[in-house]
Amino acid sequence: MSTEMVIEHEPEIGFEVVNRVAIVTLNRPRALNALSHEMIGRLSQVFERCRTEDAVLAVVLRGAGEKAFCAGGDIRAIYESVRSDATRDKTWLQFFIDEYRLDYAIHNFEKPVVALMDGIAMGGGMGLAQGAALRIVTERTRMAMPETRIGMLPDVGATYFMGKMPLDLELYVGLTGAMLSGADAVACGLADICVPSPWLRDFVQRLETLHWDGREEAIDSLRRAFVPPANTEGHPQLEAHREQIRARFSAADGIESIVRSLQQDTPTEWSTATLAALTSNSPCMLEVTYHALLRGRQLALADCFRMELGIVYRAISEGDFLEGVRALIVDKDQRPRWEPVTLAEVHAERVQHFLASPWKGDMHPLEGLGAS
Template sequence: MIGRLSQVFERCRTEDAILAVVLRGGGKKAFCAAGDIRALYGSVRSDATRDKTWLQFFIDEYRVDYAIHNFEKPVVALLDGIAMGGAVWGSPQGAALRIVTERTRMAMPETRIGMLPDVGATNFMGKMPLDMELYVGLTGAMLSGADAVACGLADICVPSPWLCDFVQRLETLHWDGREEAIDSLRRAFVPPANTEVHPQLEAHREQIRAHFSAAGGIESIVRSLQQDTPTDWSTATLANLTSNSPCMLEVTYHALLRGRQLALADCFRMELGIVYRAISEAIS
């Protein structure tokens, strides 16, 4: 998929008749369900790992995602349905307009498999409040479309049926220049006036702020949750954290803090180094 995506964007870049690019899932259920991880796991486990074919996968993925972040033409990402893994934080986060719906279920649960949120996540997650960044990044929490907008990971939440005829709306647009193009594209996706969205995380905002402070690190976060009066949310969050790789939780924690001070390209380099080290040591 990475190779095909690279080819498509190169063609879009060079063809003057193409004014903007829209990314959407190939089926009704998902934008992307992180299926590439299965092939990647097979590559890591096979004899081919001695040739580090898995490393080329990450290099190619990071190159494509970084190119999309710097793409000259406007990119729109339609994150309808399941949106998990690098497909959430990579190419869509480089889009000028990120559209979610009531069907969106967004997550990057890399800490659950001994990895960290990558493809630039340590950079653009840093635009969130620190406590929310740590909560989402460390737990891999599932976000609704409204949650994604509230966290700054999406721009507009629309009813899913509103996307059915978006092509016809795009055909009526006219613009001159990138900024005018983005404004026109936004107007094409603005939902009906009676659309209401309700972020689910808002009910737990104070708990997240209380427990996911940067001071003290992972042990402090876990201890804070253990000492709190048990609720469904705190119990589930604690179980989530304590079932993840302790080592990669620490690595992710420090990478998220460091990424807030780095440029996007430097975050990609940092993440690639961490991924290389994590996988190399796991298979050695």
Template sequence: MSEFIETRIVNHVGLITLNRPKALNALSPDMIRALMAALAQWAEDPEVYAVFVRGAGEKGFCAGGDIRYFYETAQRERAALLPYFVDEYALDYLIATYPKPYIALLDGIVMGGGMGISQGAALRIVTETTRMAMPETQIGLFPDVGGGYFLARVPGRIGDYLGTTGVAIGAADALYAGLADIYLPRNMTADLLSLLETEPWRDGNAVVARVRAMADGHVAPPPRDMALKDLRDAIDMHFSCESVSAILASLSREARCEFSEWAQHVEAQLRKRSPLMVCVTLEQIRRARSKSLSLADELRVELSMMKRVFDGHDGLEGIRALAIDKDHAPRWLPASLDQVDAMQVERFFESEWPAQAHPLAQLGV
């Protein structure tokens, strides 16, 4: 078990607290294993009707995986990093298929691995402090933890936009995109915990219904910048272009039109990301959409993709620039978009294992 995971059963509800606030509750290997163990035990316990997960601290539910761990482990032996992702993806799948209602309070930062342990929830609660993103292209990775699956299922081309840019959204945009279910003001979260601990529950469905009722009448504050619903037509137009190069050209033309400031900003952000991983991410989301991949199949694809990332350059270089040396000047390979060729992208979607030998072969069976 992990010192950073607190679990207890109160009033037929399994309560989980991610308790690593100094690291924004980033998921270590021990935390992932502790979550898996608690959930597996509670799934078989008839006295547990529902599960509720939250993050400790003022700033974050969960900022993602422990990228310092990724870097340090890969520096020693890259192959030693693979079990982390095998365990993490198995946990994400367990949550998405959990036999009892799993409720996630997405207060504060919810990124990367934090999305993985919340997007499969039966009820996703956002507050006015929610900052949600899949920012992996900023560090030379791609939106994993099922990112291809859930980003392919948001309205229009919003998933392509969120995945390639890594832009963060708030509560109202998360609700619009279908990445959250209800809004509750942060000052009511203590009341929510009190409710869970005192209400006489008859089953898990009653817990979900009562929490939903508590949120009735509460409306998420509008975004500080332009809302996704207002940008929807522009996003769909630009991010339906056939390639990243075409998207950038379209944004460049838009920079002289109605949404000029937004288009200039998005174009600039895309050009800062790993050229290779932006192209890989766009292909990932579009393959998941066009093939209607199941979550299990998407996670299997992503494990192969992640192995290839850390066998290569950009993942470690992006983490170095952001979290190790903190120079914020990654040296991407290839260095520019015009140097990325189709075969480089295609190789990310070639499985590293025969189907029966895949480390996640058991998912969905």
């Protein structure tokens, strides 16, 4: 079968079609392919083009360079946008609105999407990948949702897709920002297959040899290109701590009870690191994230995005986000001044305020999301 190739050159988004498969490349390797607002807009255009073109049967989403699929959104750019928003008209909010719409579109894309999460896959990168029909990781994958460290919550649909995990694992990963290996990601249900990283270097050549029987069989053909005949996924590192995670994070009694149980443990490397993460992250956003994750398990995807946007709005406009980014990313003094300082000072009314929508009725920016 002859192969047709069309190549376009974009500064931050690469696009080519190989044998009816669109290969979309996040092309900011020096920034670990972190998403700018311009990239989100371009990706939305590319996916819409792929949706409507009969010549495209599937989409492959990958990151440029050797280090990352996508390290998330460009947090520093958002930080600077918020700080320079002298008119207080919340222009920065459009970044999240557009990002969530893109992520939702990928979750509901009519054609198979393959996400190659080789290297770092965090935050906004997870938002792009978790809607894919085939989520591929490697032994080099380093996956996390570390938003509570900067005064945010795991967003980009995380309150939905993490809700497919067992509750203890969801709370552990979502609250601590724990780093997962490729094998861990498969074990947690955040990836479908773990393949050797070198296997992905030649995937374009394998795509060229595919014979398409029709759109319905496209995902089976793609598996032949991306899943090696003999594959060993490796041993999940989380298994060594699974009982401790289950014992500490299964009961839905709140963050303070989790922290107390860890403090009462005989110290181990795992319990010490877990306790350090929980006691250094934003107390307010830990509580908000805890309740948002529980609530998200009962919500449809579109409703999760709407809930997350409201929480992000409050976290940035009146919460700990600016201080978290200052301390961890801008000044890097690692000394965030959270408000309030301790979990005991986080009042239930404050948590419910973050969980309540800032918009009345049909004024929500994502009101139409999911409408037929």
